[in-house]
Amino acid sequence: MKKVRVRFAPSPTGPLHIGGVRTALYNYLFAKQNGGDFLLRIEDTDQTRFVPGAEEYIIEAFQWLGIQFDEGVGIGGPFGPYKQSERKPMYKKYADQLIETGWAYYAFDTPEELDARRKEAEAQKKTFQYDATTRDGLCNSLSLSKEEVEQRLQSGAPYVIRFKYPANLDITVHDLIRGEVTINSNLLDDKVLYKSDGMPTYHLANIVDDHTMEISHVIRGEEWLPSAPLHVMLYKAFGWEAPNFAHLPLLLKPDGNGKLSKRDGDRLGFPVFPLQWKDPKSGEISSGYRESGYLPEAVINMLALLGWNPGTEQEMMDLDTLVKLFSIDKISKSGAKFDLEKAKWFNHQYIQIADDNLLLQHFEKVLALHNVKAEGEYVKMVMNMIKERVHFIPEFWEQSSYFFVAPTEYDPQAVKKRWKPGTAGHLCKMIEIIDSVQPFDKQVAHDKIMDYVQGNELNMGAIMNSFRIALVGAAKGPELFEIIAAIGVDETKNRVQKAIQVIEP
């Protein structure tokens, strides 16, 4: 049995899409479950699409998520280099080998000529295809004489190397998720394997690398399914054993249909990228899960369940658990829509079970962002009082600001509902009562206030909520006497007086 080796092979053309993260996650889970290796290979054969910073972004994203590679770019390993641009010299000989064995041929047609052919065909409602039926009419080593080919090659004329499909051959791809997928070679285009700029295309580089890196399973997005027959044929042409294939369903946009794209995220209010990304050219910023206040564990859990399930009703799973439970045959065949509400729920769950110290670090960062300095124990106490209310890290502030800073505004709706004529008088009286509890004890204070409220036949809801408005600025937050205990009696007095001044000028 061959050792399990899988790879994640993005191209550095921009930030890593969340769908790509899921693909990587599934690869990781599969590798770890089978005691295999997981590698990162950068596929940068298209020099025109290279985006600076993209590679670093990819590495940082996986660091944040806690998904570790065993080999690859940034780590190294026995099968390096792991960046295709650095492997450039080795591809040519494989392309030549295919020419020698008759599986490929030189083509000298210019992009313009081919473009014209395509347009022409389109005008007749047909599709132009570079294949067995058209090869002879085009400019290549199959249609030209040997001497002519030789002469063109020697003169340095630009050329590409194309794969030569055998005519009318049924090619079957065995897919771990979809079963057998068969297509006839007559329907396939003689794909370019080697470009005129001296770089291989994805197809060649991918097969050569997967083979030389001893990849056992290719787990990738469904968008690759149509080119899988080519890959199968390439393995055959080289006489190599093909890896197992698994084509993952796509991640769809939450509304309507179609692949989740960069634009959808900011349009619908959720990140499409793990980390925030600033486009180096346009300066445009796309939000990231990390910056939006997601915990990596939540992102992983949510992503894992988009297209896979453990077969039980368990939903909360950390990385280690996922490694244990994952299985390719439980991956679904159809695309999954991203669900913001479910993501939110997951994040809330993970905030509740997060390690206190880790959460504290997040909380302290949020406070620093709002220029608040506070003593550690106090911050910790506040955090535990409010954390069950927060779904995303930045919400720590809106749920806790009044523990650090007195409110300057009072929610008009709450005021309208709870602040009645006479409220101010009662609040003053209550302040006196609270002040009389020496030393302050929240239970004693609570009981005394209750006596006052009942003794004066007041509306509990109204009076207590007006008190809350004065302290918090809104109708929210933990138990009132907890808040008083936290901020102190003096501060309580100040806030009540200020509220009366502002609300009843």
Added chain:
RNA sequence: GCUGGAUUCGUCUAGUGGCCCAGGACGUCAGGUUUUCAUCCUGAAGAUCGGGGGUUCGACUCCCCCAUCCAGUACCA
């Protein structure tokens, strides 16, 4: 257009011929807890299993046709 893939509650999904007049989760709604908000608890609504034909004693599950959606169709990956 052509080729391939997919199709179960709004969403993610369970379901591999009888246990399914379809189960769970998120969301929604209602009630409870909380003096408020959030949380939490309980309950409810919600899918004629895309449509139509078969096969079978019996189909969400097998076969065929149709429809719809998605992907691919580059010297991009």
